[in-house]
Amino acid sequence: IFSGFLSYGVGQTFFPSLISDNLKIAQISQAEGIKPYFTVAIPAPLNVMTSLVMAFTLGLGIAHLDGKALKNVFGEFRDIITKTIQVVVLPLLPIYIFGIFFNMTHSGEVFKVLSVFVKIIGVIFVMHIFLLIFQYVVASFFVHKNPFRMLGNMMPAYFTALGTQSSAATIPVTLRQTILNGVDKDIAGFVIPLCATIHLSGSTMKIVACSLALMMMQGIAYDFQMMAGFILMLGVTMVAAPGVPGGAIMAALGILSSMLGFDQQSLALMIALYIAMDSFGTACNVTGDGALALIVDKCFGKK
Numbered sequence: 001i002f003s004g005f006l007s008y009g010v011g012q013t014f015f016p017s018l019i020s021d022n023l024k025i026a027q028i029s030q031a032e033g034i035k036p037y038f039t040v041a042i043p044a045p046l047n048v049m050t051s052l053v054m055a056f057t058l059g060l061g062i063a064h065l066d067g068k069a070l071k072n073v074f075g076e077f078r079d080i081i082t083k084t085i086q087v088v089v090l091p092l093l094p095i096y097i098f099g100i101f102f103n104m105t106h107s108g109e110v111f112k113v114l115s116v117f118v119k120i121i122g123v124i125f126v127m128h129i130f131l132l133i134f135q136y137v138v139a140s141f142f143v144h145k146n147p148f149r150m151l152g153n154m155m156p157a158y159f160t161a162l163g164t165q166s167s168a169a170t171i172p173v174t175l176r177q178t179i180l181n182g183v184d185k186d187i188a189g190f191v192i193p194l195c196a197t198i199h200l201s202g203s204t205m206k207i208v209a210c211s212l213a214l215m216m217m218q219g220i221a222y223d224f225q226m227m228a229g230f231i232l233m234l235g236v237t238m239v240a241a242p243g244v245p246g247g248a249i250m251a252a253l254g255i256l257s258s259m260l261g262f263d264q265q266s267l268a269l270m271i272a273l274y275i276a277m278d279s280f281g282t283a284c285n286v287t288g289d290g291a292l293a294l295i296v297d298k299c300f301g302k303k
Contacts, residue, residue, distance in 0.1 A: 003131055003201040004231035007208040010127055015209075018119045019216045051254065055240065085247060120213045121277050127209070128202055128284040135201075135291035142298040143182070150181050154290045161283035165246075167196040170286045178290045187297040195289035200238040202284025203248035207234060210273045211256060214266055222260070230259045248281070249274040 046054070062071045136147035143150075157174040164170055171193055178188045208231060215222050233255050241251035249271055256262045256270060274281075 001204075001231065001235045003127075003205040004208045004234060005228075006131065007124075007127060007205040008212060008227050008231065010123065011209050011212040014123055015120070015213055015216055018123070019116055019213060047258070056236070059240075085250065089246070089250065116213070116217065117273055117276070120209060120273075124206055124209050124277065125280055127205055128280055131201060131205065132284060132287055132291075135288045139291040139294040142295050145182070150290070150294065151287070153177055153181050154287045157290065158283045158287045161286045162279045165278050165282050167200075167282055167286050167289075170282070171196050174286045174289055178293045181290060181294060183290075183293045183297040184301045187301050188293050191293040191296050192289055195292055196286065197241075198239045199289055199292060200241060200248050200281075200285050201288055202281040203241070204231075204234055204238050205284070206274055206277065206281045207249065207252050207256075207270075210270055211260060211262070214262075214269060214273075215260065218266070220261070226260070230255065233259060246271075246275055246278060 044051075058070075058074065062074060132151060133147070136151045139150065140147040154174075154177050157170055157177045160173040161167065161170045174196070175188055175192045178192055179185055183191075208227075211230075212222075212227070214220075234252060237251050237255055238248060241248045253267055253270075256267060262270065
């Protein structure tokens with residue numbers, strides 16, 4: 001939530017000077033005269049908000065009750081969805097993103113769009129660095145250690161995440177470096193795998209910044225109340241996002257559509273912009289996990 005509001009505040013301050021053109025996303029996301037060979041219409045069985053509320057109600061209920069039958073069913077359903085994302089969605093994403101930028105080239109707007117995106121990515125990268133320093137400074141108040149030395153110890157996890165783009169795949173390295181920072185082995189073994197799926201501060205920051213930039217580019221009206229509701233809902237949604245490459249943006253598509261009114265063209269550009277810098281968001285997520293592990297170890301570890 002903190003990273004989401006930080007991203008909104010920085011975006012409100014700096015993005016207007018970086019985004020000067022009112023770009024028509026519909027024109028640059030669709031090439032005239034290009035038709036698919038076939039389409040498959042898959043209507044949603046439930047609307048977005050119904051799905052989210054039902055998912056969290058069932059999730060909390062299953063976690064609270066002792067029953068095993070429903071828990072096993074939804075556990076296997078989770079594995080199916082994660083496998084589908086890994087085997088079907090992720091391999092096709094590069095082709096999908098290539099098609100988006102190919103259409104931009106076709107419409108002659110690619111340089112204008114990419115020049116804006118590069119500036120935004122630069123601002124988000126600076127925010128990532130600030131967020132990591134802030135997290136370790138807070139952790140240093142608990143453990144009374146040099147925050148920059150602890151952050152330096154986590155650099156192998158940071159660079160591993162840059163290469164894998166997956167919080168889950170980086171768990172072994174994150175766990176090793178967290179223990180090196182002095183966290184109890186049992187605490188680290190609990191916190192790091194858990195945070196790999198529920199702590200997505202870097203991803204939240206990217207999604208808020210990219211959505212705000214696209215709304216400014218299209219001249220879509222928004223206010224603090226709308227964005228505050230979106231950030232709070234996004235914070236909840238990120239807990240449910242899978243720790244796989246692109247998992248966060250896929251989980252956020254529903255609320256981008258329902259709460260901010262993004263159409264298919266805007267969602268396509270959100271995916272393209274997010275995936276273009278997914279490595280940095282994942283690296284921010286897993287590196288921040290080490291700071292949370294330090295705090296949990298100090299508060300609940302062996303005395």
